[in-house]
Amino acid sequence: MVAFIRLAAVGLVVLTVIYVMVSLYSRSVRREKLEGWAEERIAEGRLEEGDRDAFIEEGMRDYEHSLRKKLILGVYVVPVIVVIILVYVTNFM
Amino acid sequence: MVYVKWTFLTLLALLVFSFFHYTLPQHDIVRIADTYEKRIDPGGNALFWAEPPVGAARTANRDVFFIQAIRPNGRPIVYRNEDTGWGWPPYFKLDTSNLQAEATDLKSTKGNPQWVSVTHYGWRSEFLSIYPNAVGVRPVEGPDVRLFPWVNIIILSLIGLALLFLWRVWAQFRERTIDPLLEDVEETWDEVDERADAARDRARGLWRRLTDWLGRK
Numbered sequence: 033m034v035a036f037i038r039l040a041a042v043g044l045v046v047l048t049v050i051y052v053m054v055s056l057y058s059r060s061v062r063r064e065k066l067e068g069w070a071e072e073r074i075a076e077g078r079l080e081e082g083d084r085d086a087f088i089e090e091g092m093r094d095y096e097h098s099l100r101k102k103l104i105l106g107v108y109v110v111p112v113i114v115v116i117i118l119v120y121v122t123n124f125m
Numbered sequence: 126m127v128y129v130k131w132t133f134l135t136l137l138a139l140l141v142f143s144f145f146h147y148t149l150p151q152h153d154i155v156r157i158a159d160t161y162e163k164r165i166d167p168g169g170n171a172l173f174w175a176e177p178p179v180g181a182a183r184t185a186n187r188d189v190f191f192i193q194a195i196r197p198n199g200r201p202i203v204y205r206n207e208d209t210g211w212g213w214p215p216y217f218k219l220d221t222s223n224l225q226a227e228a229t230d231l232k233s234t235k236g237n238p239q240w241v242s243v244t245h246y247g248w249r250s251e252f253l254s255i256y257p258n259a260v261g262v263r264p265v266e267g268p269d270v271r272l273f274p275w276v277n278i279i280i281l282s283l284i285g286l287a288l289l290f291l292w293r294v295w296a297q298f299r300e301r302t303i304d305p306l307l308e309d310v311e312e313t314w315d316e317v318d319e320r321a322d323a324a325r326d327r328a329r330g331l332w333r334r335l336t337d338w339l340g341r342k
Contacts, residue, residue: 033180035179038212039211039212054294056298057297057298060297060301060302063301064301119217119219122216122218122219122260123218123219123223
């Protein structure tokens with residue numbers, strides 16, 4: 033039981049570090065893309081220079097509700113499934 | 126300095142290689158000669174023995190299952206059969222007793238050999254009294270069967286992908302967070318520098334006025 037609790041605790045810490053890292057990365061990539069799109073739109077005359085920040089902020093607000101952001105929670109789900117599969121394969125197959 | 130660098134890198138590579146060679150699963154084609162149980166008191170080699178089985182108390186010594194086997198070339202190999210439980214390495218092996226039963230069931234004689242594939246991790250070292258830990262056992266056709274290491278290829282590919290991703294994350298972090306910060310620092314430093322220059326000029330002016338004033342007297 034102690035070993036299992038230790039695995040769960042260490043796993044939770046490690047996965048949380050990975051989760052934070054991946055979400056920061058994903059957000060950063062999204063913002064970079066939005067900056068690129070804003071640049072393009074301004075060049076094509078479809079966006080005013082003054083609306084650039086608003087365009088990026090709106091894109092980021094959309095991102096906060098996107099499926100992509102929710103998929104990052106898979107960081108917690110996938111390892112648990114992998115462990116369950118491993119336990120089955122090692123012991124009961 | 127070059128030697129130090131290369132020695133360090135070689136040692137690091139050796140360490141990484143040994144780690145994976147010890148931890149990743151390998152298949153041996155062997156004939157099981159016998160299975161037994163022996164009391165073990167792990168000492169200096171405790172690192173190469175597993176933790177007590179799941180649910181058992183931590184005692185100074187305990188009984189460990191062993192599987193004695195003969196390779197196709199006639200040389201012996203002995204495996205230990207221990208739970209890894211919820212610890213390292215992450216095989217999540219809990220079925221030690223069942224495995225021992227299976228291994229015993231596959232026992233065969235030299236005259237009428239039943240060849241089996243023993244999946245295991247770890248090393249056999251006579252000097253350290255350590256044994257590879259058997260994880261699974263299944264019968265195979267004959268002594269010449271070759272098993273393709275799919276599991277190892279998948280695990281190593283996943284680790285490679287994870288490292289690649291980590292590198293991407295670091296590059297992104299540097300580009301978007303550290304570099305702009307450094308630019309900010311540089312700008313601030315330039316400003317400080319300019320202000321210092323201006324202050325020096327002003328101080329010089331003051332000094333000149335003072336000396337002029339003194340000179341007039």
